[in-house]
Amino acid sequence: MAAWLEGRIVERTVWTDTHFSLRISCERPDFVAGQFIRVALDVDGERIARPYSCVNSPDTDGFEIFFNIVPTGPLSGPLSTLQVGDTLWVSDRCNGLLTLQEIPATARDLWMVATGTGVGPFLSMLRTTKIWQRFDQIILAYGVREAPQLAYSAVIDQLCQQHSGLHFIPCVTQQAPDYAYPGRITQALADGQLEARAGITISTDSHFMLCGNTAMIREMTEALKQRGLKKHLRREPGHISSEKYH
Ligand SMILES: Cc1cc2nc3c(=O)[nH]c(=O)nc-3n(C[C@H](O)[C@H](O)[C@H](O)COP(=O)(O)OP(=O)(O)OC[C@H]3O[C@@H](n4cnc5c(N)ncnc54)[C@H](O)[C@@H]3O)c2cc1C
The missing domain is CATH 3.40.50.80 (Nucleotide-binding domain of ferredoxin-NADP reductase (FNR) module)
Structure with missing residues:
Protein backbone atom coordinates (compact mmCIF):
# COMPACT_ATOMS: atom_id res chain seq x y z
CA MET A 1 0.00 0.00 0.00
CA ALA A 2 1.19 3.50 -0.82
CA ALA A 3 2.33 5.65 2.09
CA TRP A 4 1.70 9.38 2.32
CA LEU A 5 4.45 11.98 2.23
CA GLU A 6 3.98 15.56 3.35
CA GLY A 7 4.30 18.13 0.60
CA ARG A 8 4.38 21.93 0.82
CA ILE A 9 3.03 24.36 -1.78
CA VAL A 10 5.88 26.51 -3.11
CA GLU A 11 4.06 28.14 -6.02
CA ARG A 12 0.42 28.67 -6.94
CA THR A 13 -0.74 29.82 -10.38
CA VAL A 14 -4.28 31.00 -11.01
CA TRP A 15 -5.09 30.62 -14.73
CA THR A 16 -8.82 31.36 -14.52
CA ASP A 17 -11.31 31.38 -11.66
CA THR A 18 -11.57 27.57 -12.02
CA HIS A 19 -8.11 26.50 -13.28
CA PHE A 20 -5.02 26.31 -11.05
CA SER A 21 -1.51 24.92 -10.89
CA LEU A 22 0.36 24.04 -7.73
CA ARG A 23 4.06 23.40 -7.41
CA ILE A 24 4.71 21.07 -4.49
CA SER A 25 7.98 20.53 -2.68
CA CYS A 26 8.41 17.09 -1.11
CA GLU A 27 10.72 14.14 -0.75
CA ARG A 28 9.85 12.81 -4.13
CA PRO A 29 9.48 9.33 -5.61
CA ASP A 30 10.83 8.96 -9.13
CA PHE A 31 8.37 9.24 -11.97
CA VAL A 32 8.37 8.89 -15.73
CA ALA A 33 6.98 11.78 -17.81
CA GLY A 34 3.29 11.09 -18.34
CA GLN A 35 2.66 9.42 -14.98
CA PHE A 36 0.42 10.63 -12.18
CA ILE A 37 0.70 10.97 -8.43
CA ARG A 38 -2.04 10.76 -5.83
CA VAL A 39 -2.69 13.95 -3.90
CA ALA A 40 -4.73 14.04 -0.70
CA LEU A 41 -6.19 16.46 1.83
CA ASP A 42 -7.85 15.75 5.14
CA VAL A 43 -11.38 17.10 4.75
CA ASP A 44 -13.72 16.87 7.78
CA GLY A 45 -11.55 14.16 9.31
CA GLU A 46 -11.41 12.07 6.15
CA ARG A 47 -8.42 11.73 3.83
CA ILE A 48 -9.63 12.44 0.29
CA ALA A 49 -7.21 11.35 -2.42
CA ARG A 50 -7.30 11.74 -6.21
CA PRO A 51 -4.79 11.13 -9.02
CA TYR A 52 -3.17 14.12 -10.76
CA SER A 53 -0.73 14.03 -13.65
CA CYS A 54 2.74 15.43 -13.08
CA VAL A 55 3.20 18.48 -15.32
CA ASN A 56 6.88 19.06 -14.61
CA SER A 57 9.77 17.17 -16.11
CA PRO A 58 11.04 14.27 -13.94
CA ASP A 59 14.46 15.92 -13.74
CA THR A 60 13.12 18.93 -11.85
CA ASP A 61 12.41 19.04 -8.10
CA GLY A 62 9.05 18.20 -6.56
CA PHE A 63 5.78 18.00 -8.45
CA GLU A 64 3.61 20.35 -10.39
CA ILE A 65 -0.09 19.62 -10.91
CA PHE A 66 -2.68 21.41 -13.06
CA PHE A 67 -6.37 21.02 -12.24
CA ASN A 68 -9.80 22.58 -12.47
CA ILE A 69 -12.50 22.86 -9.84
CA VAL A 70 -15.29 20.31 -10.16
CA PRO A 71 -18.16 21.97 -8.24
CA THR A 72 -19.64 18.67 -7.06
CA GLY A 73 -16.29 17.08 -6.15
CA PRO A 74 -14.83 16.87 -2.63
CA LEU A 75 -11.12 17.47 -3.39
CA SER A 76 -10.60 19.89 -6.29
CA GLY A 77 -12.39 22.80 -4.53
CA PRO A 78 -10.38 22.57 -1.26
CA LEU A 79 -7.19 22.00 -3.32
CA SER A 80 -7.82 25.28 -5.17
CA THR A 81 -7.88 27.25 -1.90
CA LEU A 82 -4.39 26.14 -0.79
CA GLN A 83 -1.80 28.90 -0.62
CA VAL A 84 2.00 28.97 -0.73
CA GLY A 85 3.29 27.43 2.54
CA ASP A 86 0.26 25.18 3.05
CA THR A 87 0.76 21.42 3.26
CA LEU A 88 -0.95 18.46 1.61
CA TRP A 89 -0.30 14.74 1.17
CA VAL A 90 1.28 13.08 -1.84
CA SER A 91 1.65 9.36 -2.47
CA ASP A 92 5.09 7.77 -2.24
CA ARG A 93 4.83 6.32 -5.75
CA CYS A 94 3.69 7.36 -9.21
CA ASN A 95 1.79 5.26 -11.72
CA GLY A 96 0.47 5.32 -15.25
CA LEU A 97 1.16 3.90 -18.68
CA LEU A 98 0.65 7.02 -20.78
CA THR A 99 4.39 7.27 -21.27
C1 LIG B 1 -5.21 8.86 -13.96
C2 LIG B 1 -5.91 10.18 -13.66
C3 LIG B 1 -5.19 11.36 -13.70
C4 LIG B 1 -5.85 12.57 -13.46
N1 LIG B 1 -5.14 13.73 -13.57
C5 LIG B 1 -5.80 14.91 -13.44
C6 LIG B 1 -5.10 16.14 -13.63
O1 LIG B 1 -3.90 16.17 -13.90
N2 LIG B 1 -5.82 17.28 -13.53
C7 LIG B 1 -7.18 17.28 -13.23
O2 LIG B 1 -7.79 18.36 -13.19
N3 LIG B 1 -7.82 16.13 -13.02
C8 LIG B 1 -7.18 14.97 -13.10
N4 LIG B 1 -7.85 13.80 -12.86
C9 LIG B 1 -9.18 13.89 -12.24
C10 LIG B 1 -8.97 14.09 -10.71
O3 LIG B 1 -8.39 12.92 -10.17
C11 LIG B 1 -10.26 14.39 -9.95
O4 LIG B 1 -11.27 13.47 -10.29
C12 LIG B 1 -10.77 15.82 -10.20
O5 LIG B 1 -9.80 16.78 -9.83
C13 LIG B 1 -12.03 16.10 -9.39
O6 LIG B 1 -11.80 15.76 -8.04
P1 LIG B 1 -12.96 15.92 -6.96
O7 LIG B 1 -12.59 15.13 -5.76
O8 LIG B 1 -13.27 17.37 -6.76
O9 LIG B 1 -14.22 15.25 -7.68
P2 LIG B 1 -14.43 13.69 -8.02
O10 LIG B 1 -15.18 13.05 -6.90
O11 LIG B 1 -13.13 13.06 -8.39
O12 LIG B 1 -15.32 13.79 -9.30
C14 LIG B 1 -16.65 14.32 -9.25
C15 LIG B 1 -17.25 14.19 -10.64
O13 LIG B 1 -16.56 15.05 -11.54
C16 LIG B 1 -16.04 14.32 -12.68
N5 LIG B 1 -14.73 14.94 -13.01
C17 LIG B 1 -13.50 14.55 -12.60
N6 LIG B 1 -12.55 15.37 -13.10
C18 LIG B 1 -13.20 16.30 -13.82
C19 LIG B 1 -12.77 17.43 -14.57
N7 LIG B 1 -11.45 17.72 -14.66
N8 LIG B 1 -13.69 18.19 -15.17
C20 LIG B 1 -15.01 17.89 -15.08
N9 LIG B 1 -15.49 16.82 -14.39
C21 LIG B 1 -14.60 16.04 -13.77
C22 LIG B 1 -15.93 12.89 -12.16
O14 LIG B 1 -16.04 11.97 -13.24
C23 LIG B 1 -17.11 12.77 -11.23
O15 LIG B 1 -18.30 12.50 -11.94
C24 LIG B 1 -7.23 12.59 -13.12
C25 LIG B 1 -7.94 11.39 -13.05
C26 LIG B 1 -7.31 10.20 -13.34
C27 LIG B 1 -8.11 8.92 -13.28
Whole structure:
Protein backbone atom coordinates (compact mmCIF):
# COMPACT_ATOMS: atom_id res chain seq x y z
CA MET A 1 0.00 0.00 0.00
CA ALA A 2 1.19 3.50 -0.82
CA ALA A 3 2.33 5.65 2.09
CA TRP A 4 1.70 9.38 2.32
CA LEU A 5 4.45 11.98 2.23
CA GLU A 6 3.98 15.56 3.35
CA GLY A 7 4.30 18.13 0.60
CA ARG A 8 4.38 21.93 0.82
CA ILE A 9 3.03 24.36 -1.78
CA VAL A 10 5.88 26.51 -3.11
CA GLU A 11 4.06 28.14 -6.02
CA ARG A 12 0.42 28.67 -6.94
CA THR A 13 -0.74 29.82 -10.38
CA VAL A 14 -4.28 31.00 -11.01
CA TRP A 15 -5.09 30.62 -14.73
CA THR A 16 -8.82 31.36 -14.52
CA ASP A 17 -11.31 31.38 -11.66
CA THR A 18 -11.57 27.57 -12.02
CA HIS A 19 -8.11 26.50 -13.28
CA PHE A 20 -5.02 26.31 -11.05
CA SER A 21 -1.51 24.92 -10.89
CA LEU A 22 0.36 24.04 -7.73
CA ARG A 23 4.06 23.40 -7.41
CA ILE A 24 4.71 21.07 -4.49
CA SER A 25 7.98 20.53 -2.68
CA CYS A 26 8.41 17.09 -1.11
CA GLU A 27 10.72 14.14 -0.75
CA ARG A 28 9.85 12.81 -4.13
CA PRO A 29 9.48 9.33 -5.61
CA ASP A 30 10.83 8.96 -9.13
CA PHE A 31 8.37 9.24 -11.97
CA VAL A 32 8.37 8.89 -15.73
CA ALA A 33 6.98 11.78 -17.81
CA GLY A 34 3.29 11.09 -18.34
CA GLN A 35 2.66 9.42 -14.98
CA PHE A 36 0.42 10.63 -12.18
CA ILE A 37 0.70 10.97 -8.43
CA ARG A 38 -2.04 10.76 -5.83
CA VAL A 39 -2.69 13.95 -3.90
CA ALA A 40 -4.73 14.04 -0.70
CA LEU A 41 -6.19 16.46 1.83
CA ASP A 42 -7.85 15.75 5.14
CA VAL A 43 -11.38 17.10 4.75
CA ASP A 44 -13.72 16.87 7.78
CA GLY A 45 -11.55 14.16 9.31
CA GLU A 46 -11.41 12.07 6.15
CA ARG A 47 -8.42 11.73 3.83
CA ILE A 48 -9.63 12.44 0.29
CA ALA A 49 -7.21 11.35 -2.42
CA ARG A 50 -7.30 11.74 -6.21
CA PRO A 51 -4.79 11.13 -9.02
CA TYR A 52 -3.17 14.12 -10.76
CA SER A 53 -0.73 14.03 -13.65
CA CYS A 54 2.74 15.43 -13.08
CA VAL A 55 3.20 18.48 -15.32
CA ASN A 56 6.88 19.06 -14.61
CA SER A 57 9.77 17.17 -16.11
CA PRO A 58 11.04 14.27 -13.94
CA ASP A 59 14.46 15.92 -13.74
CA THR A 60 13.12 18.93 -11.85
CA ASP A 61 12.41 19.04 -8.10
CA GLY A 62 9.05 18.20 -6.56
CA PHE A 63 5.78 18.00 -8.45
CA GLU A 64 3.61 20.35 -10.39
CA ILE A 65 -0.09 19.62 -10.91
CA PHE A 66 -2.68 21.41 -13.06
CA PHE A 67 -6.37 21.02 -12.24
CA ASN A 68 -9.80 22.58 -12.47
CA ILE A 69 -12.50 22.86 -9.84
CA VAL A 70 -15.29 20.31 -10.16
CA PRO A 71 -18.16 21.97 -8.24
CA THR A 72 -19.64 18.67 -7.06
CA GLY A 73 -16.29 17.08 -6.15
CA PRO A 74 -14.83 16.87 -2.63
CA LEU A 75 -11.12 17.47 -3.39
CA SER A 76 -10.60 19.89 -6.29
CA GLY A 77 -12.39 22.80 -4.53
CA PRO A 78 -10.38 22.57 -1.26
CA LEU A 79 -7.19 22.00 -3.32
CA SER A 80 -7.82 25.28 -5.17
CA THR A 81 -7.88 27.25 -1.90
CA LEU A 82 -4.39 26.14 -0.79
CA GLN A 83 -1.80 28.90 -0.62
CA VAL A 84 2.00 28.97 -0.73
CA GLY A 85 3.29 27.43 2.54
CA ASP A 86 0.26 25.18 3.05
CA THR A 87 0.76 21.42 3.26
CA LEU A 88 -0.95 18.46 1.61
CA TRP A 89 -0.30 14.74 1.17
CA VAL A 90 1.28 13.08 -1.84
CA SER A 91 1.65 9.36 -2.47
CA ASP A 92 5.09 7.77 -2.24
CA ARG A 93 4.83 6.32 -5.75
CA CYS A 94 3.69 7.36 -9.21
CA ASN A 95 1.79 5.26 -11.72
CA GLY A 96 0.47 5.32 -15.25
CA LEU A 97 1.16 3.90 -18.68
CA LEU A 98 0.65 7.02 -20.78
CA THR A 99 4.39 7.27 -21.27
CA LEU A 100 6.84 7.34 -24.17
CA GLN A 101 8.24 3.94 -23.17
CA GLU A 102 4.90 2.34 -24.01
CA ILE A 103 4.83 3.60 -27.62
CA PRO A 104 5.83 1.02 -30.24
CA ALA A 105 9.26 1.64 -31.76
CA THR A 106 7.69 1.74 -35.24
CA ALA A 107 5.77 4.99 -34.57
CA ARG A 108 7.13 7.90 -36.62
CA ASP A 109 4.97 10.90 -35.69
CA LEU A 110 3.37 11.51 -32.31
CA TRP A 111 -0.04 13.13 -31.90
CA MET A 112 -0.83 14.38 -28.38
CA VAL A 113 -4.51 15.16 -28.00
CA ALA A 114 -5.76 16.79 -24.79
CA THR A 115 -8.94 18.29 -23.48
CA GLY A 116 -8.55 20.80 -20.63
CA THR A 117 -6.20 19.77 -17.86
CA GLY A 118 -5.41 16.62 -19.86
CA VAL A 119 -2.56 18.62 -21.38
CA GLY A 120 -0.57 17.98 -18.17
CA PRO A 121 1.16 14.69 -19.00
CA PHE A 122 2.08 16.00 -22.47
CA LEU A 123 3.76 19.06 -20.98
CA SER A 124 5.84 16.79 -18.78
CA MET A 125 6.88 14.70 -21.82
CA LEU A 126 7.59 17.76 -23.99
CA ARG A 127 9.83 19.16 -21.25
CA THR A 128 12.15 16.13 -21.44
CA THR A 129 15.04 15.84 -23.90
CA LYS A 130 14.27 12.17 -24.63
CA ILE A 131 11.17 12.92 -26.65
CA TRP A 132 13.10 15.03 -29.14
CA GLN A 133 15.61 12.24 -29.69
CA ARG A 134 12.72 9.89 -30.47
CA PHE A 135 10.35 11.94 -32.67
CA ASP A 136 10.92 14.51 -35.41
CA GLN A 137 7.27 15.52 -35.66
CA ILE A 138 5.02 16.01 -32.65
CA ILE A 139 1.55 17.50 -32.82
CA LEU A 140 -0.10 18.91 -29.70
CA ALA A 141 -3.85 19.44 -30.10
CA TYR A 142 -5.26 21.16 -27.01
CA GLY A 143 -9.02 21.64 -26.73
CA VAL A 144 -10.77 23.98 -24.30
CA ARG A 145 -14.10 25.77 -24.05
CA GLU A 146 -12.75 29.35 -23.77
CA ALA A 147 -9.36 30.77 -24.81
CA PRO A 148 -8.24 31.82 -21.26
CA GLN A 149 -8.41 28.12 -20.33
CA LEU A 150 -5.44 27.48 -22.65
CA ALA A 151 -3.10 27.38 -19.65
CA TYR A 152 0.66 27.03 -20.23
CA SER A 153 0.42 28.77 -23.64
CA ALA A 154 3.67 30.63 -22.95
CA VAL A 155 5.44 27.35 -22.13
CA ILE A 156 4.08 25.78 -25.32
CA ASP A 157 5.09 28.82 -27.43
CA GLN A 158 8.61 28.57 -26.04
CA LEU A 159 8.76 24.84 -26.83
CA CYS A 160 7.58 25.60 -30.39
CA GLN A 161 10.39 28.14 -30.77
CA GLN A 162 12.94 25.59 -29.53
CA HIS A 163 11.66 22.67 -31.63
CA SER A 164 10.58 23.25 -35.22
CA GLY A 165 9.05 19.75 -35.25
CA LEU A 166 6.40 20.72 -32.67
CA HIS A 167 3.04 21.72 -34.15
CA PHE A 168 0.59 23.33 -31.74
CA ILE A 169 -3.12 23.26 -32.59
CA PRO A 170 -5.29 25.03 -30.01
CA CYS A 171 -9.00 24.27 -30.40
CA VAL A 172 -11.52 26.56 -28.70
CA THR A 173 -15.25 25.86 -28.80
CA GLN A 174 -16.60 29.24 -27.63
CA GLN A 175 -15.56 32.57 -29.20
CA ALA A 176 -12.37 31.16 -30.64
CA PRO A 177 -9.58 33.68 -31.29
CA ASP A 178 -8.06 33.80 -34.81
CA TYR A 179 -5.09 31.61 -33.91
CA ALA A 180 -7.29 28.72 -32.73
CA TYR A 181 -9.40 26.17 -34.54
CA PRO A 182 -13.03 27.13 -33.76
CA GLY A 183 -14.48 23.88 -32.44
CA ARG A 184 -13.69 20.52 -30.92
CA ILE A 185 -10.62 18.48 -31.78
CA THR A 186 -12.91 15.72 -33.06
CA GLN A 187 -14.44 18.20 -35.55
CA ALA A 188 -10.96 19.29 -36.63
CA LEU A 189 -10.11 15.66 -37.35
CA ALA A 190 -13.36 15.11 -39.27
CA ASP A 191 -13.05 18.21 -41.50
CA GLY A 192 -9.36 17.66 -42.25
CA GLN A 193 -8.17 20.76 -40.38
CA LEU A 194 -6.15 18.80 -37.81
CA GLU A 195 -3.92 17.35 -40.52
CA ALA A 196 -3.94 20.55 -42.59
CA ARG A 197 -2.82 22.68 -39.62
CA ALA A 198 -0.15 20.12 -38.64
CA GLY A 199 0.97 19.69 -42.23
CA ILE A 200 1.11 15.94 -41.57
CA THR A 201 -1.13 13.14 -42.81
CA ILE A 202 -2.30 10.57 -40.29
CA SER A 203 -1.15 7.04 -41.16
CA THR A 204 -0.36 3.76 -39.48
CA ASP A 205 3.08 5.29 -38.80
CA SER A 206 1.34 7.71 -36.41
CA HIS A 207 0.84 7.18 -32.71
CA PHE A 208 -1.95 8.97 -30.84
CA MET A 209 -1.96 9.71 -27.12
CA LEU A 210 -5.34 10.92 -25.88
CA CYS A 211 -5.90 12.46 -22.45
CA GLY A 212 -8.89 14.15 -20.86
CA ASN A 213 -12.62 13.55 -20.96
CA THR A 214 -14.23 10.26 -21.88
CA ALA A 215 -16.33 11.63 -24.76
CA MET A 216 -13.30 13.01 -26.61
CA ILE A 217 -11.36 9.77 -26.10
CA ARG A 218 -14.27 7.65 -27.32
CA GLU A 219 -14.99 9.82 -30.39
CA MET A 220 -11.34 10.20 -31.37
CA THR A 221 -10.74 6.47 -31.00
CA GLU A 222 -13.74 5.65 -33.19
CA ALA A 223 -12.72 8.19 -35.86
CA LEU A 224 -9.11 6.95 -35.87
CA LYS A 225 -10.25 3.35 -36.20
CA GLN A 226 -12.04 4.41 -39.38
CA ARG A 227 -8.62 5.59 -40.60
CA GLY A 228 -7.08 2.15 -40.03
CA LEU A 229 -5.51 2.80 -36.60
CA LYS A 230 -6.16 0.55 -33.61
CA LYS A 231 -5.95 0.73 -29.84
CA HIS A 232 -2.53 0.06 -28.40
CA LEU A 233 -2.18 -2.78 -25.91
CA ARG A 234 1.07 -4.13 -24.48
CA ARG A 235 0.26 -7.62 -25.77
CA GLU A 236 -0.96 -6.27 -29.13
CA PRO A 237 0.80 -3.11 -30.32
CA GLY A 238 -1.39 -0.46 -31.92
CA HIS A 239 -1.58 3.29 -32.50
CA ILE A 240 -3.87 4.76 -29.84
CA SER A 241 -3.05 5.12 -26.12
CA SER A 242 -5.29 6.99 -23.73
CA GLU A 243 -5.88 8.15 -20.18
CA LYS A 244 -9.36 9.13 -19.00
CA TYR A 245 -9.64 11.78 -16.31
CA HIS A 246 -13.42 11.63 -16.06
C1 LIG B 1 -5.21 8.86 -13.96
C2 LIG B 1 -5.91 10.18 -13.66
C3 LIG B 1 -5.19 11.36 -13.70
C4 LIG B 1 -5.85 12.57 -13.46
N1 LIG B 1 -5.14 13.73 -13.57
C5 LIG B 1 -5.80 14.91 -13.44
C6 LIG B 1 -5.10 16.14 -13.63
O1 LIG B 1 -3.90 16.17 -13.90
N2 LIG B 1 -5.82 17.28 -13.53
C7 LIG B 1 -7.18 17.28 -13.23
O2 LIG B 1 -7.79 18.36 -13.19
N3 LIG B 1 -7.82 16.13 -13.02
C8 LIG B 1 -7.18 14.97 -13.10
N4 LIG B 1 -7.85 13.80 -12.86
C9 LIG B 1 -9.18 13.89 -12.24
C10 LIG B 1 -8.97 14.09 -10.71
O3 LIG B 1 -8.39 12.92 -10.17
C11 LIG B 1 -10.26 14.39 -9.95
O4 LIG B 1 -11.27 13.47 -10.29
C12 LIG B 1 -10.77 15.82 -10.20
O5 LIG B 1 -9.80 16.78 -9.83
C13 LIG B 1 -12.03 16.10 -9.39
O6 LIG B 1 -11.80 15.76 -8.04
P1 LIG B 1 -12.96 15.92 -6.96
O7 LIG B 1 -12.59 15.13 -5.76
O8 LIG B 1 -13.27 17.37 -6.76
O9 LIG B 1 -14.22 15.25 -7.68
P2 LIG B 1 -14.43 13.69 -8.02
O10 LIG B 1 -15.18 13.05 -6.90
O11 LIG B 1 -13.13 13.06 -8.39
O12 LIG B 1 -15.32 13.79 -9.30
C14 LIG B 1 -16.65 14.32 -9.25
C15 LIG B 1 -17.25 14.19 -10.64
O13 LIG B 1 -16.56 15.05 -11.54
C16 LIG B 1 -16.04 14.32 -12.68
N5 LIG B 1 -14.73 14.94 -13.01
C17 LIG B 1 -13.50 14.55 -12.60
N6 LIG B 1 -12.55 15.37 -13.10
C18 LIG B 1 -13.20 16.30 -13.82
C19 LIG B 1 -12.77 17.43 -14.57
N7 LIG B 1 -11.45 17.72 -14.66
N8 LIG B 1 -13.69 18.19 -15.17
C20 LIG B 1 -15.01 17.89 -15.08
N9 LIG B 1 -15.49 16.82 -14.39
C21 LIG B 1 -14.60 16.04 -13.77
C22 LIG B 1 -15.93 12.89 -12.16
O14 LIG B 1 -16.04 11.97 -13.24
C23 LIG B 1 -17.11 12.77 -11.23
O15 LIG B 1 -18.30 12.50 -11.94
C24 LIG B 1 -7.23 12.59 -13.12
C25 LIG B 1 -7.94 11.39 -13.05
C26 LIG B 1 -7.31 10.20 -13.34
C27 LIG B 1 -8.11 8.92 -13.28
